[in-house]
Amino acid sequence: MVKKGLMERLNSDEVVIGDGGFVFALEKRGYVKAGPWTPEAVVESPEAVKQLHREFLRAGSTVMQTFTFYASEDKLDNRGNECAAKYGVKEINDAACRLAREVANEGDALVAGGISQTPAYLSGLGKEKVQAEFKKQVDSFVANKVDFLIAEYFEHVEEIEWAIEALKKFSGGMAVCANMCIGEEGDMHGVSAGECAVRMAKAGADVVGINCHFGPVEVMRGIRKMKEALDKEGIKVHLMTQPLGFHTPDAKAQGFIDLPEFPFGLEPRICTRFDMHAYARDAYELGVRYIGGCCGFEPYHIRALTQELQEERGVIPEGSKKHLPWGSSLELHTKPWVRARANRPYWENLKPASGRPFSSSMSNPDQWGVTAGHKALKQHSEKTTKDETGGLKNYTS
Numbered sequence: 001m002v003k004k005g006l007m008e009r010l011n012s013d014e015v016v017i018g019d020g021g022f023v024f025a026l027e028k029r030g031y032v033k034a035g036p037w038t039p040e041a042v043v044e045s046p047e048a049v050k051q052l053h054r055e056f057l058r059a060g061s062t063v064m065q066t067f068t069f070y071a072s073e074d075k076l077d078n079r080g081n082e083c084a085a086k087y088g089v090k091e092i093n094d095a096a097c098r099l100a101r102e103v104a105n106e107g108d109a110l111v112a113g114g115i116s117q118t119p120a121y122l123s124g125l126g127k128e129k130v131q132a133e134f135k136k137q138v139d140s141f142v143a144n145k146v147d148f149l150i151a152e153y154f155e156h157v158e159e160i161e162w163a164i165e166a167l168k169k170f171s172g173g174m175a176v177c178a179n180m181c182i183g184e185e186g187d188m189h190g191v192s193a194g195e196c197a198v199r200m201a202k203a204g205a206d207v208v209g210i211n212c213h214f215g216p217v218e219v220m221r222g223i224r225k226m227k228e229a230l231d232k233e234g235i236k237v238h239l240m241t242q243p244l245g246f247h248t249p250d251a252k253a254q255g256f257i258d259l260p261e262f263p264f265g266l267e268p269r270i271c272t273r274f275d276m277h278a279y280a281r282d283a284y285e286l287g288v289r290y291i292g293g294c295c296g297f298e299p300y301h302i303r304a305l306t307q308e309l310q311e312e313r314g315v316i317p318e319g320s321k322k323h324l325p326w327g328s329s330l331e332l333h334t335k336p337w338v339r340a341r342a343n344r345p346y347w348e349n350l351k352p353a354s355g356r357p358f359s360s361s362m363s364n365p366d367q368w369g370v371t372a373g374h375k376a377l378k379q380h381s382e383k384t385t386k387d388e389t390g391g392l393k394n395y396t397s
């Protein structure tokens, strides 16, 4: 089967369905460590990674992203992480490419090689050093013949500009998607969401958008601002969104990592599958044609995207055979009051209770306000010291 490439799909107004979050899903299953969040599971537990790829494929994802989040050598070697020495940047990136390709070959999915922000940037090491980190990953993506590239999870527009430039240059001009993990307030240096989008497009990205850090509702607010700015400048570029699978109405510029519940107490915030229907519709109507998810976004959430857009796309993925739209399979239930829920208005209008008698609906984010260049964010390969775990006050004296 000859597959259509990413740009061919987007240029013909086809909706590309991304995948969901790997680090969060695999951390909960015991294959990823919270903290470093590095993807050595591709070498240590390849079957677990493959199974998650396969679940996204069954749910309807048409992109298998290589599980290479934070797989730059400086991150694999950061703060006592031994993965750079133990496995090496090449082995990890190569293994991730192989797993994504094996599963993509089982359906109509493309493989995207992904890079993310680096400790080198946070530590102020400069453009040459940061791009050298990206090159090691891109060399692996090119050797393993991925279909296109994604720069995602960047908090600083300057670093993603360097990333886009590096991806284009070192890959010999492959299609590049660029996503910042920002909300409507813009990047960590106060650059607006609109300006971030314009700068990503001007740096050469073929697709621009937002991933991670905010839930679907907040990401849609950010992408609206991006679209307005791009339209104003007359820039034609495709749009993409890959939000969290969590609600984050109370998050400020730094997103969910600033919330006190991050990362081990986020469960009450999980979006329902019907929240994802609303997100898919909103994104589609705005003109976003690459629609997916990030942390907390599980295969059933991806399935909800494909079900909402079933008519437009004409595709019913394998995973939908076990879930009829809007809960209609409940008609088979034995209890009449549950059968009565087999309809769209019921699920569309439901306001789920949290069941937690002492929970508030909102939190106060930490808002330390430190950003690249601050000494609290300087990275190193030695283990974190006691002084470095004590809070921001340890850096201000």
Ligand SMILES: [Zn+2]
Residues within 6 Å of the ligand: 021, 211, 212, 213, 294, 295
């Ligand atoms: Zn994420």
